[in-house]
Amino acid sequence: MNEDEVAASLTSSLQPLGLSASKSAVHRIKVPGTAEKLLDAARALDSSGLNYLHTITATDMPKTNEFELSYWVGSLEDGKKEHVVQYVFRIPKASPSVPSIMGVWPAAYYHEREEWEFLGITFTGNPDMKRLWLPEDWDEIPPLLKDYKLRRWVAEERERHGLVVRGD
Amino acid sequence: MGMEGIPGVFVEEHSGEGKLTVSIGPQHPGSGHFRIVVTLDGDVISEAIPDPGFVHRGAEKMSEYRNYIQNIPHLERPVILDSTGILFPYTLAVEDLLGLTDKVPERAKYIRILMAEFNRIISHEYFLAIEGIFLGHSTQFIWSTGDREAFMDLAAALSGARVTFSFLVPGGVRTDTPPGLEERTLKACTYLEQRLKDYRRMLFDNPFMKMRMEGVGVISGSDAVRYGLVGPTARASGVNTDVRRDEAYSLYDTVDFQVPVRKEGDDMARVLVHLDEMEQSCWIIRQALKKMQPGPVKFAMKGQMRGRVGEAYARTEAARGMMSFHIISDGLPEPYRVKIDTPSNRNLAIMPKLFKGLHLADLPVTFQSLDYWPVEADR
Numbered sequence: 001m002n003e004d005e006v007a008a009s010l011t012s013s014l015q016p017l018g019l020s021a022s023k024s025a026v027h028r029i030k031v032p033g034t035a036e037k038l039l040d041a042a043r044a045l046d047s048s049g050l051n052y053l054h055t056i057t058a059t060d061m062p063k064t065n066e067f068e069l070s071y072w073v074g075s076l077e078d079g080k081k082e083h084v085v086q087y088v089f090r091i092p093k094a095s096p097s098v099p100s101i102m103g104v105w106p107a108a109y110y111h112e113r114e115e116w117e118f119l120g121i122t123f124t125g126n127p128d129m130k131r132l133w134l135p136e137d138w139d140e141i142p143p144l145l146k147d148y149k150l151r152r153w154v155a156e157e158r159e160r161h162g163l164v165v166r167g168d
Numbered sequence: 169m170g171m172e173g174i175p176g177v178f179v180e181e182h183s184g185e186g187k188l189t190v191s192i193g194p195q196h197p198g199s200g201h202f203r204i205v206v207t208l209d210g211d212v213i214s215e216a217i218p219d220p221g222f223v224h225r226g227a228e229k230m231s232e233y234r235n236y237i238q239n240i241p242h243l244e245r246p247v248i249l250d251s252t253g254i255l256f257p258y259t260l261a262v263e264d265l266l267g268l269t270d271k272v273p274e275r276a277k278y279i280r281i282l283m284a285e286f287n288r289i290i291s292h293e294y295f296l297a298i299e300g301i302f303l304g305h306s307t308q309f310i311w312s313t314g315d316r317e318a319f320m321d322l323a324a325a326l327s328g329a330r331v332t333f334s335f336l337v338p339g340g341v342r343t344d345t346p347p348g349l350e351e352r353t354l355k356a357c358t359y360l361e362q363r364l365k366d367y368r369r370m371l372f373d374n375p376f377m378k379m380r381m382e383g384v385g386v387i388s389g390s391d392a393v394r395y396g397l398v399g400p401t402a403r404a405s406g407v408n409t410d411v412r413r414d415e416a417y418s419l420y421d422t423v424d425f426q427v428p429v430r431k432e433g434d435d436m437a438r439v440l441v442h443l444d445e446m447e448q449s450c451w452i453i454r455q456a457l458k459k460m461q462p463g464p465v466k467f468a469m470k471g472q473m474r475g476r477v478g479e480a481y482a483r484t485e486a487a488r489g490m491m492s493f494h495i496i497s498d499g500l501p502e503p504y505r506v507k508i509d510t511p512s513n514r515n516l517a518i519m520p521k522l523f524k525g526l527h528l529a530d531l532p533v534t535f536q537s538l539d540y541w542p543v544e545a546d547r
């Protein structure tokens with residue numbers, strides 16, 4: 001099946017939720033949605049054969065004061081396995097909370113913990129919203145926020161250790 | 169420094185229950201820095217909590233501060249053993265953003281296949297070597313480490329480097345093949361195919377190895393899908409997935425190969441899938457060498473590389489499994505957001521479930537059979 005055929009069949013199963021799928025690139029299908037519809041959409045995708053969660057990307061969008069979340073889901077069925085579906089939505093930074101999809105795809109467990117740690121988005125229903133990659137004593141803001149400036153941090157560390165770098 | 173300075177438990181006795189909580193790691197004899205906190209009932213693991221993150225470097229954040237070319241050597245660092253594996257999806261995603269996808273010359277695509285398969289063999293041989301250490305089988309370690317050299321020499325002849333090749337660039341590959349590479353490659357493939365037979369005869373048709381690995385650490389096919397496992401780990405549990413075949417990027421559809429799948433899902437199946445894949449890699453290399461025609465190997469770009477405003481998602485089959493990049497660009501020379509999804513990161517999800525019920529003595533072999541590379545998972 002090509003992208004348009006898969007998108008059409010997904011649109012029919014996502015119809016009750018008021019969502020639709022369309023081709024976004026070669027082998028890529030996009031489903032714009034909302035955080036409220038995430039769980040229902042995940043169940044609908046899962047029952048349409050898209051049961052292979054690849055990853056979750058969360059991005060800080062300071063211009064609009066939002067987070068953008070993309071859930072990339074693949075399939076193992078013939079005709080669908082060459083495509084990847086992106087369920088994408090935005091949430092306001094003021095209330096960064098999203099329902100956990102561990103109940104549908106247990107693979108989400110570490111991806112959700114990671115996005116919580118790197119951006120401060122809470123996934124309600126994930127039992128372990130705690131440190132994963134960062135040091136246990138990390139007390140700064142989540143590092144993938146655009147407010148976290150790497151170069152400033154490097155300069156501060158250099159100063160703290162009294163380092164002089166040639167060329168600065 | 170005393171134990172009190174390190175968070176978490178070292179050894180803790182549960183009074184009255186006869187259970188013991190032991191921290192294994194973060195230093196390991198072969199796998200890199202990673203810790204598993206296991207609770208033991210006798211010598212059976214009743215709970216296992218993986219504790220990764222000891223080698224997290226913030227590769228995603230750092231790549232937001234480098235342009236698309238500077239990111240090439242930077243992004244290799246998390247996966248030095250399979251540097252082509254991580255650069256392949258990155259290059260494809262960047263080409264999508266720069267509008268170069270249709271401009272990559274055909275010869276460059278075949279050289280990419282060559283390099284990716286060299287790297288797959290190098291990584292799989294390393295896996296077998298470390299599995300040998302964890303099995304207490306030093307012959308396997310010596311053999312695999314030695315045989316790996318043949319392909320490291322080939323990769324060095326192509327790229328000039330032995331480990332971090334930085335060979336794939338947006339628009340093609342860095343250099344054309346040196347004279348005589350085809351002969352050397354065919355010789356190395358013939359050698360490896362013979363050696364794989366030796367491995368099977370000496371190591372895996374061996375009753376002791378069967379006792380150690382058959383039926384140990386079984387992952388069911390449905391778990392492999394639900395937990396999102398990838399690569400040889402998923403294929404050893406009967407999940408028929410391989411991005412090279414499924415998405416057929418970079419002319420992989422013009423070469424003929426099989427995807428080795430086994431049903432058992434145990435340690436032995438995971439090791440044997442690696443052997444089968446090396447055979448298939450040799451077969452792919454032979455075909456790619458035949459199909460390569462003289463021609464340019466790189467599309468020459470002019471001016472600064474700026475991605476279009478938008479996003480790209482590319483995935484490829486690295487040695488350890490599906491590797492994907494989601495790159496968001498806002499039109500600047502540096503990417504706005506880079507999300508790296510590595511196979512080790514995905515295979516981590518099954519560990520608590522897989523290790524529960526194992527004997528402690530089987531833990532190292534089962535852990536290594538997942539081909540988990542902490543640096544790749546931590547990024």
